[in-house]
Amino acid sequence: MASMRDIKRRKGSIQSTQQITKAMKLVSTVKLQKARNRAEQSNPYFNHMYQTVTSMLARSGSLSHPYLKAGDSSKKAIITIASNRGLAGGYNSNIVKLVTSSGIPVEDAQIYMIGRKAKEQLVRRGYEVKADYSDVIEGPTYEDAVTICKEVLEAFSKGEIGEIYLAYTHFKNTVSHEPTLMKLLPVEFDEADLQEADSNLLMNYEPNEEEALDLIIPKYLTSLFYGALVEAVASENGARMQAMDSATSNADEMISDLTLKYNRARQGSITQELTEIIAGAEAIS
Numbered sequence: 433m434a435s436m437r438d439i440k441r442r443k444g445s446i447q448s449t450q451q452i453t454k455a456m457k458l459v460s461t462v463k464l465q466k467a468r469n470r471a472e473q474s475n476p477y478f479n480h481m482y483q484t485v486t487s488m489l490a491r492s493g494s495l496s497h498p499y500l501k502a503g504d505s506s507k508k509a510i511i512t513i514a515s516n517r518g519l520a521g522g523y524n525s526n527i528v529k530l531v532t533s534s535g536i537p538v539e540d541a542q543i544y545m546i547g548r549k550a551k552e553q554l555v556r557r558g559y560e561v562k563a564d565y566s567d568v569i570e571g572p573t574y575e576d577a578v579t580i581c582k583e584v585l586e587a588f589s590k591g592e593i594g595e596i597y598l599a600y601t602h603f604k605n606t607v608s609h610e611p612t613l614m615k616l617l618p619v620e621f622d623e624a625d626l627q628e629a630d631s632n633l634l635m636n637y638e639p640n641e642e643e644a645l646d647l648i649i650p651k652y653l654t655s656l657f658y659g660a661l662v663e664a665v666a667s668e669n670g671a672r673m674q675a676m677d678s679a680t681s682n683a684d685e686m687i688s689d690l691t692l693k694y695n696r697a698r699q700g701s702i703t704q705e706l707t708e709i710i711a712g713a714e715a716i717s
Contacts (some may be wrong), residue, residue: 436697443690450683456519457676460669464606467666471603478659489619492635497642499649501618503594506540509562509584511616511657513600513664514547515574516566521675522699523601523609523668530599530611532557541594544584546661562587572665585650588617596653600660601667607674609667612696614660616653619682 434442489495511688514527527550531541543564545551546569563583568576585591596617602610637644 434693434697436701439445439694439697443687444654446683446686446690450680450687453676453679453683457673457680460673460676464666464669465674467662467669468606471662471666473489474659474662479656481652481655483534485619485648488635488648493574494639495641495645497645498589499617499619500518503588503591505591505594507542507593508536508540508595508597509542509544509587509593510536510597511544511584512546512550512551513569513598513660514545515664515668516548516569517672517695518549519675520668520672521678523671525553527599528553528557530613531559534597534599534613536597540708544580546664560584569665569668571660572658572661574654574658576660577654581650581654581657585617585653587692598657598660601671603663603666603670606670609670614656616656617649619649619652634668642705 489500510531512527512531514524518524523549527547531543531550531554540559541559543551543554543559545554545561545564546565546566551564551566555561565576565580569582584593584596588596595615598612598616599615600614601613602612604610
């Protein structure tokens with residue numbers, strides 16, 4: 433059985449850790465409120481952007497454009513959004529699992545990384561990190577999304593990569609965050625879009641299809657990417673808040689258990705001292 437000194441020292445250590453987890457929970461809660469409001473305000477725009485572009489392409493008939501067909505290269509770019517800090521439960525590891533279980537061979541994957549924690553894990557698994565934009569996640573802006581998408585699109589246009597994917601954490605609500613892998617290029621639309629599209633109402637482009645899509649698709653991708661950045665920030669803070677809340681609750685349980693052990697040890701020590709005093713008194717008498 434541990435001594436009273438050991439129990440007291442361990443209890444003090446846990447109490448110190450609990451103070452840190454409480455503080456981190458409060459900080460994450462404040463950040464989550466701001467990030468959640470930002471995500472909820474921007475989410476309708478990005479949903480409508482996705483629906484509008486896919487519906488437009490479904491009504492366009494058979495178009496021949498580089499953004500609508502896979503490139504010749506077998507390489508696939510995965511824009512991966514994670515975090516620079518840990519202590520967020522399974523937030524970063526879930527993104528890593530999403531990438532590793534995507535079915536894309538390691539040798540064909542090129543990671544455009546946002547988030548140092550996931551980067552470290554992917555590098556250990558043999559993935560090639562083509563570019564690192566980890567500082568962006570600290571305060572993502574639309575201009576950051578434009579810059580990153582421009583570089584990835586340039587690689588796609590040059591034939592260096594044949595497909596572009598986006599791996600991020602979709603923010604449903606405060607306690608629910610869903611790792612999501614989305615295919616950005618070539619642009620695809622499902623059967624529902626085709627069924628809703630009236631073949632008698634084909635889309636007309638001015639001045640022509642190629643110039644219009646050269647303008648529309650990059651803005652479409654940038655909008656989806658920026659929306660993913662905003663949702664990822666909210667998801668990270670939500671995950672960290674939950675993790676710190678669980679850690680604080682676990683610390684409470686450990687402190688209660690150690691308090692009970694300390695009291696038992698103290699009671700045993702007092703009983704032993706009384707027994708020794710009584711035995712000594714009886715020996716003298």
